[in-house]
Amino acid sequence: MTDFQMDSLPDDGFRPLLEFDLDTTVLNDQWVYCDFMSSFVANMVSHNRADPFMFSNLLSATLNELFETVYRTRKEAGQFRFRMLRKGSVDRITMVVPCGRDEQQFYLKTVEEIRDPGASDKYLELLFSDDELDRRIGLFELAISYKAQMSAVALEDKAVCLTVDLVIEQGAD
Amino acid sequence: MAVAVSTSYEFGYDENDQVFTLAGSMRPKDVSEIDACLDALRACARQASGMFYVNVRRLLQSNNVAFNGLASVLMQVCRERPDVNVTITMSSVVGWTPRKFNALRRKIPRIDVVEYDKDFYPGQSFVEDSSFVSVLRKQTTMTWRHEKHILLRHGMGEGMKIADICCGIGDFALLLFREFNPTYVVALDHAKASLDYARKMAREFNVTGVEYVYGDAAEMLLPNGEFDFVTCRHSLQVFDRPERILSELFRICKPGGRVYVSNEKNSHCLGEPRADSIQWTYNEVAKLWKYFNMDIEIGPKSRRLLLDAGFEDIRMESFMVTNLDGDPEEFADVVRTWKDMFADSMAKERGDDDAFIRKFKKGFDDHIFAALHPKGYAGWPIWVASGRRPL
Structure with a gap:
């Protein structure tokens, strides 16, 4: 079991909005939880944005892609930890995903790839692929379509911590 | 939310x-x-x-x-x-x-x-122009004097969940919030400039109970059967298919709740002295709106529209905003903004010649003259109607 505490992660002046843990064995069986969690979180943190509906719609879309990525990459038992923070117009999503070395490499490598100069073309290639959808699509989408800033850090050999900074609504307080 | x-x-x-x-x-x-x-x-x-x-x-x-x-x-x-x-x-x-x-x-x-x-709304470029904000604000000030009493006869009460659809600059939603102490107000509009203004006003007045959202009245994302009271003012007249808006208002209204609409019949605007010139101009306003597929004469048709949309227990009445309600300058200001929008924007876009526009403007000037005349009278009639969504 992984037990990395969110409190130990640096917050850079971000204000915590919402946090939850989920046993990965629960998530493993329930694809629909990706939809439930993204809709719930988006609704909970959108009320004080200038346009709550538009914000919630876009945030739900981005969160769902993240949760689906986690669903498709988790292999290890443990606690999946999710935290959402806010500083001005920036929403920070921090996720600790229990996983082995291979899955850690997936996150670390994909986060590197999205910084490549050809990442936009790669995203479109993945989006319109005739093959089975590549599981990197969600992270590429956030980086290219939503211009999210992302980082991934391996936590020993048991988990990965993914941090995503999103600006959905310019000029939000 | x-x-x-x-x-x-x-x-x-x-x-x-x-x-x-x-x-x-x-x-x-x-x-x-x-x-x-x-x-x-x-x-x-x-x-x-x-x-x-x-x-x-x-x-x-x-x-x-x-x-x-x-x-x-x-x-x-x-x-x-x-x-x-x-x-x-x-x-x-x-x-x-x-x-x-x-x-x-x-x-x-x-x-x-x-x-x-x-491209859906024929008059969208006119009604979503930021200069329209000033028209809306003055109009609400003048109509609210009447409507805050009328609303009670149409089922408005305290503690309700309210949606104000086509909220414009959001001032009506703020007034509802202050007057009727609702649990929650959603105010929706499709004009971003108006919504920016609405949010600014809400911040200024420290009102946090009104949520201003961008949306399309014909395809709202609000849930079914959510609201006790739904208002939609001066808006059916700017859509070429008002029945589509009404079906959405019906959908978001709770069974047993009420939908309240207000609309005009602009050709019934009146004034003395110079009644003939005023009458001619407002008849032409109706034709002008029709040219852009909008019906500024829809007010008295509200009862039929509500019945056709499936509402019951229709209540309907009219009131006249006049120069005697408050400061006559307020009334004159509203007519000035109409003159700018109808004569300088819409008539020009229709391609009307200078002679027509001169005559068209004169009717507005005469309406202003009547409003400010020490013995004059100027009026702007409004029809309000509400219907209950069946249980």
Whole structure:
């Protein structure tokens, strides 16, 4: 079991909005939880944005892609930890995903790839692929379509911590 | 905040208009889960001739699995049917859609993507112009004196959940909030300049109980049966298909709740002295609006429209805003803004000649003259109507 505490992660002046843990064995069986969690979180943190509906719609879309990525990459038992923070117009999503070395490499490598100069073309290639959808699509989408800033850090050999900074609504307080 | 959350989707095809419609939320784990929908889309597109429409205006969510499936079918259709062009209609209100579908358009130029609500409303460019803000504000000040009493006769009470649709600059929603102490107010409009103004005013007055949202009154994302009282003021008259708005107002109203609309019959604006000139100009206003497919004469038709939309217990009355209600300058200011919008913007856009515009403007000037005349009288009639959604 992984037990990395969110409190130990640096917050850079971000204000915590919402946090939850989920046993990965629960998530493993329930694809629909990706939809439930993204809709719930988006609704909970959108009320004080200038346009709550538009914000919630876009945030739900981005969160769902993240949760689906986690669903498709988790292999290890443990606690999946999710935290959402806010500083001005920036929403920070921090996720600790229990996983082995291979899955850690997936996150670390994909986060590197999205910084490549050809990442936009790669995203479109993945989006319109005739093959089975590549599981990197969600992270590429956030980086290219939503211009999210992302980082991934391996936590020993048991988990990965993914941090995503999103600006959905310019000029939000 | 109440947001329609749906984990299911629906689809349908209108053969007559060759429109395939998708609505709800599509987030499958595997594309095979939406095979029925994709097969139907493929079959309908294969039958189509000329233009084939895909309506995703109410497709609130789609994950990449679903989008990839939809895009694959549409790209296949374009390959197999060079005689068929595809147009995707989306709404700017559903934020995720422009990002994905515009990428599809760039990939396949034969697939066109249009924002439905951009061209839907015939007078949109006039009513969403930021200069219209001043008209709305003055009008609300003058009508509120009457409506705060009238609303009580139409079922407004304290502690209600209210939606103000086509809220404009949001001042009516703020007044409702202060006067009737509702539990919650959602105010929706399609004009971003107006909503920016509304949010600024709410901040200024430290009101946090009104939520201003961008939306299309004909395709709202508000949930079914949510509100005790729904208002829609001076707005049915700017849509060429008011029945579509009314069906949405009906949908979001709770069974047993009421929908309240107010509208004008501009040709009944009046004034003394100079009544004939005033009358002529306002008759011409009605014709001008009709030219742009809007009905500024809709006020007395409200009862029929509400009945046709399925409402019961219709209550209807009219009131006259006049120069004697408050400061006559307020009335004159409203007429001045009408003159600017109707004569300088709309009549010019219709292509009216200078002689017509001069005569047209004179009627407004005479209405202002009547309003400010020490013995004059100037009026602007409004019809309000409300109906109950059956239990």
